[in-house]
Amino acid sequence: MLYRETGQFKTTYSADMAMLPLRQDRIALGALLVFAFVGIPLLAHFAVWPFGNEYLLRAILLPFLILSLAAIGVNILIGYCGQISLGSGAFMAIGAYMAYKFGTGMPEIGLPALPVLPSILLGGVCSAIVGVLFGIPSLRIKGLYLAVATLAAQFFFDWLFLRVKWFTNYAPSGSVSAPELNVFGWVVDEPIERYLFCLAFVVFFAFVAKNLVRGAIGRQWMAIRDMDIAAELMGIRPFFAKLSAFAVSSFMVGVAGALWAFVYLGAWEPLAFSIDRSLQLLFMVIIGGLGSILGSFLGAGFILMVPIFLNVVPSELGVPLSTETISHLEFIIFGSLICFLLIKEPHGFARLVSLAKEKLRLWPFPY
Amino acid sequence: MKKLVAASVVIGASLASVAPALAQGGEQFIPVLSYRTGAYAVNGVPFANGGVDYLALLNDRDGGINGVKIGFEECETGYATDKGVECYERLKGKGATGASYVSPLSTGITFALTEKAPGDKIPLLTLGYGRSESRNGAVFPWNFIAMGSYWTGASVAVQHVAKEFGGLDKLKGKKITLVYHDSPYGKEPIPALEALAAKHGFVFKGVPVTHPGVEQKSQWLSIRQDRPDYVLLWGWGVMNGTAIKEAAAVAFPRDKIIGIWWSGAEPDVLPAGDGAKGYKALMLQHGPGQFGVHAEIKKHLIDKGKSLAKDDFGQVLYNRGLINSFIGTEAIRTAMKKYGNKPMTGEQVRWGFENLDITEARIKEAGFEGMMKPLKLSCSDHQGADVARVQQWDGKEWKVISDYYTADRDVLDKLVAEQSAKYAVEKKITPRDCSKPD
Numbered sequence: 001m002l003y004r005e006t007g008q009f010k011t012t013y014s015a016d017m018a019m020l021p022l023r024q025d026r027i028a029l030g031a032l033l034v035f036a037f038v039g040i041p042l043l044a045h046f047a048v049w050p051f052g053n054e055y056l057l058r059a060i061l062l063p064f065l066i067l068s069l070a071a072i073g074v075n076i077l078i079g080y081c082g083q084i085s086l087g088s089g090a091f092m093a094i095g096a097y098m099a100y101k102f103g104t105g106m107p108e109i110g111l112p113a114l115p116v117l118p119s120i121l122l123g124g125v126c127s128a129i130v131g132v133l134f135g136i137p138s139l140r141i142k143g144l145y146l147a148v149a150t151l152a153a154q155f156f157f158d159w160l161f162l163r164v165k166w167f168t169n170y171a172p173s174g175s176v177s178a179p180e181l182n183v184f185g186w187v188v189d190e191p192i193e194r195y196l197f198c199l200a201f202v203v204f205f206a207f208v209a210k211n212l213v214r215g216a217i218g219r220q221w222m223a224i225r226d227m228d229i230a231a232e233l234m235g236i237r238p239f240f241a242k243l244s245a246f247a248v249s250s251f252m253v254g255v256a257g258a259l260w261a262f263v264y265l266g267a268w269e270p271l272a273f274s275i276d277r278s279l280q281l282l283f284m285v286i287i288g289g290l291g292s293i294l295g296s297f298l299g300a301g302f303i304l305m306v307p308i309f310l311n312v313v314p315s316e317l318g319v320p321l322s323t324e325t326i327s328h329l330e331f332i333i334f335g336s337l338i339c340f341l342l343i344k345e346p347h348g349f350a351r352l353v354s355l356a357k358e359k360l361r362l363w364p365f366p367y
Numbered sequence: 368m369k370k371l372v373a374a375s376v377v378i379g380a381s382l383a384s385v386a387p388a389l390a391q392g393g394e395q396f397i398p399v400l401s402y403r404t405g406a407y408a409v410n411g412v413p414f415a416n417g418g419v420d421y422l423a424l425l426n427d428r429d430g431g432i433n434g435v436k437i438g439f440e441e442c443e444t445g446y447a448t449d450k451g452v453e454c455y456e457r458l459k460g461k462g463a464t465g466a467s468y469v470s471p472l473s474t475g476i477t478f479a480l481t482e483k484a485p486g487d488k489i490p491l492l493t494l495g496y497g498r499s500e501s502r503n504g505a506v507f508p509w510n511f512i513a514m515g516s517y518w519t520g521a522s523v524a525v526q527h528v529a530k531e532f533g534g535l536d537k538l539k540g541k542k543i544t545l546v547y548h549d550s551p552y553g554k555e556p557i558p559a560l561e562a563l564a565a566k567h568g569f570v571f572k573g574v575p576v577t578h579p580g581v582e583q584k585s586q587w588l589s590i591r592q593d594r595p596d597y598v599l600l601w602g603w604g605v606m607n608g609t610a611i612k613e614a615a616a617v618a619f620p621r622d623k624i625i626g627i628w629w630s631g632a633e634p635d636v637l638p639a640g641d642g643a644k645g646y647k648a649l650m651l652q653h654g655p656g657q658f659g660v661h662a663e664i665k666k667h668l669i670d671k672g673k674s675l676a677k678d679d680f681g682q683v684l685y686n687r688g689l690i691n692s693f694i695g696t697e698a699i700r701t702a703m704k705k706y707g708n709k710p711m712t713g714e715q716v717r718w719g720f721e722n723l724d725i726t727e728a729r730i731k732e733a734g735f736e737g738m739m740k741p742l743k744l745s746c747s748d749h750q751g752a753d754v755a756r757v758q759q760w761d762g763k764e765w766k767v768i769s770d771y772y773t774a775d776r777d778v779l780d781k782l783v784a785e786q787s788a789k790y791a792v793e794k795k796i797t798p799r800d801c802s803k804p805d
Contacts, residue, residue, distance in 0.1 A: 059453045059457060173551035173552075174557040175478040177481070177793070177794070180795065264452070267447070267479045271448065307432070311443070324412075324443070327443040336466035
């Protein structure tokens with residue numbers, strides 16, 4: 001009744017091709033953006049529960065946003081272009097360490113310390129370049145074999161950032177800390193400022209991604225994913241399509257890595273971007289929905305928040321359980337939830353959302 | 368549709384669960400970052416038990432600190448930096464005045480929290496671990512690396528090696544190899560060892576072991592090939608036991624291995640069985656055993672079934688957990704002397720740490736006699752002690768085999784000054800003037 005397109009006539013091609021053809025979707029997205037950009041800061045400012053709590057902003061929303069961005073990147077590669085990658089953690093690490101190098105300057109080549117914004121973006125560019133290099137094998141090998149090739153990237157960069165001291169500015173312990181987050185004189189240090197800083201990145205790149213995947217390049221990616229030989233016969237160049245997917249994906253993952261290091265952790269070592277991080281991102285896109293930008297957000301939210309939720313609940317309810325019991329319970333419940341979800345809905349949360357939309361269109365008179 | 372409703376209920380409930388716990392008014396809150404699961408649990412459990420038991424003892428016996436009840440809550444970090452940061456954010460605002468101090472128990476988490484603590488005004492107590500250069504309180508006002516740093520440990524280990532060879536002058540040309548956990552923790556001693564190698568003329572070599580450290584075959588084979596005169600071990604969790612087993616497998620003499628104080632507890636040697644006989648480790652002043660405070664804990668907690676400690680009661684890391692909580696609560700006590708008997712804020716506790724003076728008499732009174740030496744911290748010295756002993760595992764228990772060594776401050780102070788100055792420049796910190804009272 002509420003959610004249907006009756007009466008919305010499209011009179012131009014551009015209206016027909018719009019990102020969100022339904023008016024209700026546009027209103028919902030607009031409202032969500034207004035809430036995220038204006039509502040949450042206001043609620044936080046007036047300390048309205050639960051937004052007045054720093055914990056929500058710094059330990060839940062911040063990592064959620066950053067990992068969503070990384071998940072979008074991974075989803076472009078795996079979900080849209082069908083190239084399985086286990087090296088996402090490495091690309092995050094490249095983004096983080098190169099942003100650090102740009103942010104602290106490279107006197108060897110006469111490069112002064114750059115401001116934070118270009119550093120983060122250049123970190124993403126470096127990650128994209130490396131992504132293209134490691135994407136070259138994808139022209140010859142497919143599926144699980146490619147996954148193994150990208151796994152090599154993961155271990156190689158773990159090793160590189162541990163061993164080559166230039167990347168850590170010769171810090172004795174190998175742990176580096178982010179430079180001050182100063183964007184055109186605006187020092188991003190309050191939790192709400194950090195949140196807005198990341199939100200701006202995530203919203204911008206989410207729109208870029210959404211528009212890329214429904215444009216010509218995205219259609220090429222999907223053609224390659226669905227059947228690469230047929231795509232090639234139709235005139236799509238696998239070389240360009242696959243490597244551009246690697247470049248775009250690695251760029252976003254790299255920017256997310258730089259944000260993770262600079263904004264969330266503050267100081268980090270290569271372990272922050274280990275193989276566990278790659279797998280976590282892979283699970284996010286599988287649970288959220290392969291080939292869906294919305295799914296990236298849902299998957300990131302699920303993988304990140306459910307363990308925290310399971311961990312916090314017993315102590316907040318006052319259930320007397322020991323810390324180890326709680327954390328073992330967390331593993332058990334979280335694992336079973338993933339199994340349950342994948343059995344009930346193998347296409348992830350994004351599919352659940354589209355099912356819900358289908359049903360909403362008929363509500364309240366389904367047939 | 369039902370699924371959607373269920374999902375929104377779950378999300379709503381999770382938001383509700385992160386609501387600030389305001390109902391704990393009047394308590395002095397101490398967060399406990401611990402790990403009871405994962406590859407480092409063997410060491411994390413006894414430390415957490417000791418830390419929690421001492422706080423529970425103060426509550427049970429004295430009603431808290433000077434009548435102010437202690438609130439504490441554990442959070443499982445699994446030794447992972449991002450989980451540690453999440454735990455810190457979760458617990459820092461609890462209690463009447465927020466967290467009084469945080470002990471991250473991981474060098475990686477310490478590095479991340481060093482960036483956050485000044486903004487939140489919460490002191491970090493890193494007992495025998497963390498950033499070695501944070502001894503310089505002028506640059507690191509919020510870090511308290513009480514009792515010793517990895518550089519202290521490196522210097523003491525080298526002195527013991529020298530003593531076995533017959534003097535520091537005998538070190539020339541000797542080969543000393545460091546087998547280390549490839550993380551900030553394991554890498555910390557390297558600059559100190561390099562400086563000491565330059566001073567005494569021994570050949571230093573580092574052999575990294577990847578986290579979590581169950582895979583060490585190639586490292587020990589290369590050691591067998593290289594035949595160093597001594598091996599230093601900087602391991603944690605399962606890495607320690609594995610290292611000793613592998614050393615036994617390649618027949619490297621165990622009495623030519625010295626572990627840091629985090630590689631010298633019972634769970635590190637027991638898995639290796641007889642292979643661990645002769646293995647040595649540094650002591651962060653204390654060893655295993657039961658002292659005055661243990662009798663109190665037995666009376667007030669263990670006999671009443673209020674403690675999680677079992678076999679680990681009186682073990683090395685359990686005792687270290689006790690000392691950690693002892694030093695932290697003494698800082699709160701010191702702060703209360705100045706600010707009154709009410710819950711202290713992080714800033715006040717920081718003052719307490721900086722003016723901490725644990726005397727012989729106080730140690731005796733609290734039941735820690737025989738476990739630690741007097742400790743005095745100040746603005747310019749956030750470490751307060753430079754001594755350590757060496758213990759040896761005889762197959763059944765740890766035996767103290769040396770007297771106290773004092774670290775070589777000629778070398779280390781220079782390193783502290785250099786590295787902390789570098790940090791100050793990087794972070795645009797103007798070092799405080801420690802000659803002025805605050």
